[in-house]
Amino acid sequence: MTPDLECAELAKRFGTTTAVDNVSFSVPPGSFFSILGPSGCGKTTIMRMIAGFLEPTSGDIRIKGGSVLNTPPNKRPVNMVFQHLALFPMMTIAENIGYGLRRNKVPKDQIAHKVDEALERIGLPGIGHRKVDELSGGQKQRVAIARCMVLEPDVLLLDEPLGALDLKLREHMKVELKALQAAFDTTFVYITHDQSEALVMSDQIAVMNQGRFEQVGTAQDLYYRPDTPFVAGFIGEANRWKGRIERVEGDALQLRTDSGLAMRATAVNELSTGDTAEIFVRPETIRLAAAPTALATFDNQLRCTVTSILFNGAASRVLVQDNVGETLEVTLPQSGEFAALKRGDTVHIGWGAAQATCFRESV
Amino acid sequence: MRNHARIGFVLLLTPLVLWLSLLIIIPHIDMLLISLRERISFGVYDTSLAQYEKALTEPLYLRTFWRTAIMSILATGITLLIAFPVAYYIAKMAKGRLQQVLFLLCLIPFYVSELVRTFGWMILLRETGLISNLLQWVGLADQPVEMLYNDSAMMVGLVYTSMLFMVVPLVTTLESLDDSVIEAGYDLGGNGLSVLREIIIPHAMPGIVSGSIVVFMLSLGNYLTPTMLGGKDSLWFTEMIYNQFIVRSNWELGATFGFMLLLLSSVIVWGMLRLTGRTLQETMG
Known part of the structure; x- marks a missing residue:
C-alpha cells in the first residue's frame, strides 16, 4: 500500500x-x-x-x-x-x-x-x-x-x-x-x-x-x-544515573553508579565490562514497601529515608534518599497504605533489572 | 474631593473648548453669515442667497468646483495604488532593521517644508529643468520640454505630498495581520490575487479608509501644490477662495466658496464611509 x-x-x-x-x-x-x-x-x-x-x-x-x-x-x-x-x-x-x-x-x-x-x-x-x-x-x-x-x-x-x-x-x-x-x-x-x-x-x-x-x-x-x-529521558519521567559496568551476562548487567550504588540492569545496546553507561529507572516502576520482605522478587532493593513528598493527586511522588546519598523519585501509590507517610520515615524500595534500562554513554 | 475633581475637569476642558469655539465654531458661524449677505450699496447689506446663486450659475466656478472634487478623488486613488504595495512591503516582507529604515525613508521628505519640496519638483520638471535637459542630451527631444503647469504635474505633486499619510495607517493595519492567516489563505488553495482580495484587503480596510479620508481632505484643501505645479491651466478651488478674499476683496463670495468646499468634503467622506460600510467611529477609533 x-x-x-x-x-x-x-x-x-x-x-x-x-x-x-x-x-x-x-x-x-x-x-x-x-x-x-x-x-x-x-x-x-x-x-x-x-x-x-x-x-x-x-x-x-x-x-x-x-x-x-x-x-x-x-x-x-x-x-x-x-x-x-x-x-x-x-x-x-x-x-x-x-x-x-x-x-x-x-x-x-x-x-x-x-x-x-x-x-x-x-x-x-x-x-x-x-x-x-x-x-x-x-x-x-x-x-x-x-x-x-x-x-x-x-x-x-x-x-x-x-x-x-x-x-x-x-x-x-x-x-x-x-x-x-x-x-x-x-x-x-x-x-x-x-x-x-x-x-x-x-x-x-x-x-x-x-x-x-x-x-x-x-x-x-x-x-x-x-x-x-x-x-x-524525554518520554515520561526517569531517575537517571551514570555508572560503570562491572559484569555482563548477555543482556543482564551488574553495574555501579558514580555515587557508588550497585544495581542490576538490562542493556539496550551492546555493552562490555568497564564501559560507562547511562541508566534510567522510571519512578512508577519502583515498588514502595514498609518491610523488605515484600520486595523479595526484585533484583534491586534499597532502604531509604523519605526526604520530601510531592503531592499531585494521582501523580504524587516521594523523594527518598538511600545510604550513599543518592536521591530517587518514586511514585506514591494511592491505594491508602502510604497515606500516613511523612518526611523522615524509613521505607524500602525495589525494582527489577528489566525496568532499569541501560545505554552506552552518549558522547 | 469631588469639588477638586470638578475643577480639574473644567481646567482640562477649557483649552479644548476655547480652541474649538474661538478658532473653529465662531469663525465658521461668522463665515456662514458673511456668505449669506449681499452688498446693496456702500456699507449696506441685505440677507440673501445671491452669493450661492452666483457660485452655482457661473460656469468657471462650477467647473473648478467639480474638477477639484474629481481630481482629489483621483489623487486619493493613485496614492492608494502606489502606497499599498509600499506599505505591504514595509509591513510584511521587510524584516528588522530594513523595516525601520524603509519607514524612515518615507518620513524623511517631510523634514523639509512643503514649499521647498514642491520647488524640488519644479526644478525637475520645468523647461530648463533636469528632466528636460536629460531628454535633450539623450536625443529624445530636440527642444526644451515644458512639463510643468498641467494636470499631470499637479497630480504628481499631490500624490507625492500625500504618500506618507496613506502609508502610515496602511503599515499599521497590515502589521496587525497575522502571517499565518495569509499562509492559511494559500494553504487552502488561494492564489496571490484571491488572498489579496479576500484576506489582505478586508483586513486592511480600516487603514485604507482612514488613509483615504486624510489624503482626500489634504488634496482638496491643498493650495500650494496646485498653484505652483498646476499654474493657470489647472485651477484649484482653493485658489478661487484665495482670489475672492485677497485679490478681489469679495469676502461674501469667498465665504460662499469656503462653505461649498466644506459641504463637498463632508458629503464625499460620508459617501466613502457608506460605500465601504464603515462608521466614522470604527475608522478613527
Missing part, C-alpha cells in the same frame, strides 16, 4: 545551521502520526516543508507516491491547522469553511451543502452565520479542522493546535481530535512538544531532537523500549 506521506532524506539548512538533518519516514493511510520534540528541534520546519512554505535543501516529499516538491502550497493535497488556528477574522464561520471550496470553484449550492455537512460533523450545526470571535477556543479548534477537512486533503497537518487552550479543554480536545480523525478517516500529521498529546492520540510517534529522528514507534515502544537515552 502506498503511504499517504513519505519523506526521503529530507534536509533543511539555514545558512550554517541544520534545522532538519536527513529525516526519512512514511505515514500509512488513515493513521495518526505525531512528531514529538522539544522546541527548536526542527519539527515545525518539517511541517512547513510538507505544507510547501519552505523549500527543502535536499531530499524528497511524496504524497500518495507522487513528489510534491514542485507543487506550490495552494496546489498541494495537504492542508494545515495552524498553531493559532489562523481563522479568517473578516469572514463568518460558514465563509471560513467555504473558503477553500470557493477557491476550487465548487458551485455555490454545493458549497452551502458541504459547509452544513462539515458543521454537522464537528458537532456545531447552525453556527455558520456567526463571527469567528464569538466562538470559544474549543469551537474555533473544530472549525479550523472543518475548514481543512471540507477539502478532503490526503494529509492534514496540525501544528501544536492545542497549545493555546487551557488544561481541561486540552484534555477534552485530545479525545475529540482522535475521534475526528477516525470520523474523517484521514491521515493526520501532528506536531507537538507535549508528550501526553502525542502518546494519547498517535498511532505512530517520531521523537525528534536536534534535527534528527531519535526513534519512530508506537507510544508503547517509546515508553517501554526506548532506543536512545534521549527518548528514555
Whole structure:
C-alpha cells in the first residue's frame, strides 16, 4: 500500500545551521502520526516543508507516491491547522469553511451543502452565520479542522493546535481530535512538544531532537523500549544515573553508579565490562514497601529515608534518599497504605533489572 | 474631593473648548453669515442667497468646483495604488532593521517644508529643468520640454505630498495581520490575487479608509501644490477662495466658496464611509 506521506532524506539548512538533518519516514493511510520534540528541534520546519512554505535543501516529499516538491502550497493535497488556528477574522464561520471550496470553484449550492455537512460533523450545526470571535477556543479548534477537512486533503497537518487552550479543554480536545480523525478517516500529521498529546492520540510517534529522528514507534515502544537515552529521558519521567559496568551476562548487567550504588540492569545496546553507561529507572516502576520482605522478587532493593513528598493527586511522588546519598523519585501509590507517610520515615524500595534500562554513554 | 475633581475637569476642558469655539465654531458661524449677505450699496447689506446663486450659475466656478472634487478623488486613488504595495512591503516582507529604515525613508521628505519640496519638483520638471535637459542630451527631444503647469504635474505633486499619510495607517493595519492567516489563505488553495482580495484587503480596510479620508481632505484643501505645479491651466478651488478674499476683496463670495468646499468634503467622506460600510467611529477609533 502506498503511504499517504513519505519523506526521503529530507534536509533543511539555514545558512550554517541544520534545522532538519536527513529525516526519512512514511505515514500509512488513515493513521495518526505525531512528531514529538522539544522546541527548536526542527519539527515545525518539517511541517512547513510538507505544507510547501519552505523549500527543502535536499531530499524528497511524496504524497500518495507522487513528489510534491514542485507543487506550490495552494496546489498541494495537504492542508494545515495552524498553531493559532489562523481563522479568517473578516469572514463568518460558514465563509471560513467555504473558503477553500470557493477557491476550487465548487458551485455555490454545493458549497452551502458541504459547509452544513462539515458543521454537522464537528458537532456545531447552525453556527455558520456567526463571527469567528464569538466562538470559544474549543469551537474555533473544530472549525479550523472543518475548514481543512471540507477539502478532503490526503494529509492534514496540525501544528501544536492545542497549545493555546487551557488544561481541561486540552484534555477534552485530545479525545475529540482522535475521534475526528477516525470520523474523517484521514491521515493526520501532528506536531507537538507535549508528550501526553502525542502518546494519547498517535498511532505512530517520531521523537525528534536536534534535527534528527531519535526513534519512530508506537507510544508503547517509546515508553517501554526506548532506543536512545534521549527518548528514555524525554518520554515520561526517569531517575537517571551514570555508572560503570562491572559484569555482563548477555543482556543482564551488574553495574555501579558514580555515587557508588550497585544495581542490576538490562542493556539496550551492546555493552562490555568497564564501559560507562547511562541508566534510567522510571519512578512508577519502583515498588514502595514498609518491610523488605515484600520486595523479595526484585533484583534491586534499597532502604531509604523519605526526604520530601510531592503531592499531585494521582501523580504524587516521594523523594527518598538511600545510604550513599543518592536521591530517587518514586511514585506514591494511592491505594491508602502510604497515606500516613511523612518526611523522615524509613521505607524500602525495589525494582527489577528489566525496568532499569541501560545505554552506552552518549558522547 | 469631588469639588477638586470638578475643577480639574473644567481646567482640562477649557483649552479644548476655547480652541474649538474661538478658532473653529465662531469663525465658521461668522463665515456662514458673511456668505449669506449681499452688498446693496456702500456699507449696506441685505440677507440673501445671491452669493450661492452666483457660485452655482457661473460656469468657471462650477467647473473648478467639480474638477477639484474629481481630481482629489483621483489623487486619493493613485496614492492608494502606489502606497499599498509600499506599505505591504514595509509591513510584511521587510524584516528588522530594513523595516525601520524603509519607514524612515518615507518620513524623511517631510523634514523639509512643503514649499521647498514642491520647488524640488519644479526644478525637475520645468523647461530648463533636469528632466528636460536629460531628454535633450539623450536625443529624445530636440527642444526644451515644458512639463510643468498641467494636470499631470499637479497630480504628481499631490500624490507625492500625500504618500506618507496613506502609508502610515496602511503599515499599521497590515502589521496587525497575522502571517499565518495569509499562509492559511494559500494553504487552502488561494492564489496571490484571491488572498489579496479576500484576506489582505478586508483586513486592511480600516487603514485604507482612514488613509483615504486624510489624503482626500489634504488634496482638496491643498493650495500650494496646485498653484505652483498646476499654474493657470489647472485651477484649484482653493485658489478661487484665495482670489475672492485677497485679490478681489469679495469676502461674501469667498465665504460662499469656503462653505461649498466644506459641504463637498463632508458629503464625499460620508459617501466613502457608506460605500465601504464603515462608521466614522470604527475608522478613527
